[in-house]
Amino acid sequence: MNDKTKRYVNGSALFIGGMLIFLVLSIIGCAPTVPQEQKTGAMLWGENCNRCHNIRTPSEFNDGQWEVAMTHMRTRGNLTANESKKILEFLKIAN
Amino acid sequence: MKDQLKIFLLSLFITAFASNAIYAQSQSTDKQSNKFLLSGYGFTNFEKAQDGISSFSSGFSPIILWKSGERLFFESEFEFELEDGGTQVGLEYAQLFYTVTDNVLFGVGKFLNPNNLFMERLHPTWINKLPNIPFGVSGHGGVPLLATTQLGAQLKGAFPVQSTKIIYAVYVSNGPVLNVEEEADHTEGETPLEKKNRIQDAAPEDEGDGHDAAAPGTLNFNNFQDNNNNKAFGARIGFLPFPQLEIGIGLEIANVGTEDSHLADLQSSMQVFDLSYTRDSGILKGQLDVRGQFVWLNIDQSDEEPLNYKNESRSGYGQLAYRPVKIENSLLKNLEFVFRYDYLDLPELAELNTDLNRTTYGVNYWLAPNSAVKFAFQNKTIKEHEEETETLFITQFTLGF
Numbered sequence: 001m002n003d004k005t006k007r008y009v010n011g012s013a014l015f016i017g018g019m020l021i022f023l024v025l026s027i028i029g030c031a032p033t034v035p036q037e038q039k040t041g042a043m044l045w046g047e048n049c050n051r052c053h054n055i056r057t058p059s060e061f062n063d064g065q066w067e068v069a070m071t072h073m074r075t076r077g078n079l080t081a082n083e084s085k086k087i088l089e090f091l092k093i094a095n
Numbered sequence: 096m097k098d099q100l101k102i103f104l105l106s107l108f109i110t111a112f113a114s115n116a117i118y119a120q121s122q123s124t125d126k127q128s129n130k131f132l133l134s135g136y137g138f139t140n141f142e143k144a145q146d147g148i149s150s151f152s153s154g155f156s157p158i159i160l161w162k163s164g165e166r167l168f169f170e171s172e173f174e175f176e177l178e179d180g181g182t183q184v185g186l187e188y189a190q191l192f193y194t195v196t197d198n199v200l201f202g203v204g205k206f207l208n209p210n211n212l213f214m215e216r217l218h219p220t221w222i223n224k225l226p227n228i229p230f231g232v233s234g235h236g237g238v239p240l241l242a243t244t245q246l247g248a249q250l251k252g253a254f255p256v257q258s259t260k261i262i263y264a265v266y267v268s269n270g271p272v273l274n275v276e277e278e279a280d281h282t283e284g285e286t287p288l289e290k291k292n293r294i295q296d297a298a299p300e301d302e303g304d305g306h307d308a309a310a311p312g313t314l315n316f317n318n319f320q321d322n323n324n325n326k327a328f329g330a331r332i333g334f335l336p337f338p339q340l341e342i343g344i345g346l347e348i349a350n351v352g353t354e355d356s357h358l359a360d361l362q363s364s365m366q367v368f369d370l371s372y373t374r375d376s377g378i379l380k381g382q383l384d385v386r387g388q389f390v391w392l393n394i395d396q397s398d399e400e401p402l403n404y405k406n407e408s409r410s411g412y413g414q415l416a417y418r419p420v421k422i423e424n425s426l427l428k429n430l431e432f433v434f435r436y437d438y439l440d441l442p443e444l445a446e447l448n449t450d451l452n453r454t455t456y457g458v459n460y461w462l463a464p465n466s467a468v469k470f471a472f473q474n475k476t477i478k479e480h481e482e483e484t485e486t487l488f489i490t491q492f493t494l495g496f
Contacts, residue, residue, distance in 0.1 A: 036255035047338035050382075051373050053222040053495075054464035061132075068132035068162045072170055074200075075190075076207075076216060078253040078262040078333065081197035
């Protein structure tokens with residue numbers, strides 16, 4: 001095995017191994033979650049938006065603007081139609 | 096002069112469009128069927144490389160969104176950046192979506208690559224936790240192993256399975272083009288290693304991040320007018336066992352040679368593995384954010400020079416961030432600590448075979464949920480003929496709107 005291969009194997013093994021350990025610990029440490037249909041808009045807002053970026057406050061946009069933004073997030077963040085609808089309803093009430 | 100005129104006219108168009116969009120969105124009500132939103136982000140960087148000249152740079156990326164009725168949606172992003180003594184203007188993406196069902200969206204146009212999770216979801220500067228991007232994900236970060244965008248059509252969507260969620264995307268696009276040497280000048284009796292050294296010695300000075308993305312054997316992903324009738328096919332599946340964690344795998348297969356050339360049958364195949372985990376931790380009094388994306392790219396070996404070598408490339412990054420949001424101190428709760436390791440390994444016998452390893456340490460101060468000042472220190476190891484180390488300090492001020 002040459003230097004390059006060794007470095008690649010070591011680097012990859014370190015990262016993938018580390019990620020897997022973290023993954024297993026995370027799964028063990030997590031409580032069971034609520035089924036999707038039972039989640040409220042506020043719960044879904046916190047869970048989904050925060051996965052990629054800081055949560056934007058509801059008052060940043062008006063109802064019409066949130067409707068466009070949520071459609072954008074449905075395409076970009078792969079939200080389901082139900083998640084998108086519930087989050088939008090929450091934002092319209094909260095803004 | 097022509098370029099300056101083009102930029103001026105485009106800027107004028109954007110300004111006019113943006114003004115109209117701002118007016119329209121300020122007037123948007125629930126009852127309107129057409130709704131606009133002007134969004135986007137801007138940034139200014141300051142960089143100082145070891146033994147290099149310090150410099151400011153800046154960019155602005157307006158995003159224009161238009162929702163027409165319940166099923167049609169258009170999204171686009173422009174990119175204005177100050178580079179190479181001028182203003183570079185680009186169309187990052189422009190895509191029209193049609194909502195087929197609750198679980199199926201159909202999109203056409205130039206869209207962010209679903210297999211490149213970093214670029215699809217994390218590339219805006221107010222979202223990316225470090226001032227620059229990892230190796231392999233874009234031409235801005237050296238040699239790309241993945242397309243930033245695809246030009247074609249896609250189906251994508253998501254559906255819940257009890258408390259879990261599955262995400263999918265399948266696409267067909269022009270796909271990448273294999274960069275080849277115009278004329279293969281070679282010396283008889285030369286060994287592959289001698290040839291590699293000769294080409295490297297004769298290669299022009301690298302630019303930017305130390306790489307020449309058009310080197311033979313690499314892929315050009317800006318394939319706006321396809322070079323063959325074969326289209327690239329790709330797919331990604333993401334699984335969320337619980338809301339905080341997403342694991343994704345993706346693949347893409349494409350013919351990369353030009354139609355009717357001796358390289359027409361050469362194929363590229365790439366596999367991608369990605370991971371995202373974000374969780375508020377009571378014990379750690381803050382938020383943990385873990386990201387990773389690993390790419391394996393294989394291109395068929397040609398029988399003829401200069402591509403008669405095993406063309407396999409690898410890149411990836413792992414990133415860990417922590418922000419103590421649950422601490423009462425208002426200064427500390429807005430601080431975020433970030434660590435990233437990324438690497439790029441190119442084929443040993445390729446003309447461009449630089450191997451890169453980089454570690455980055457960052458501290459961010461969040462002024463608002465959509466604005467931050469970032470400070471990062473990078474240590475990069477470059478292995479070509481011999482090993483070199485470069486250090487870089489970057490600071491960035493960014494705002495998303």
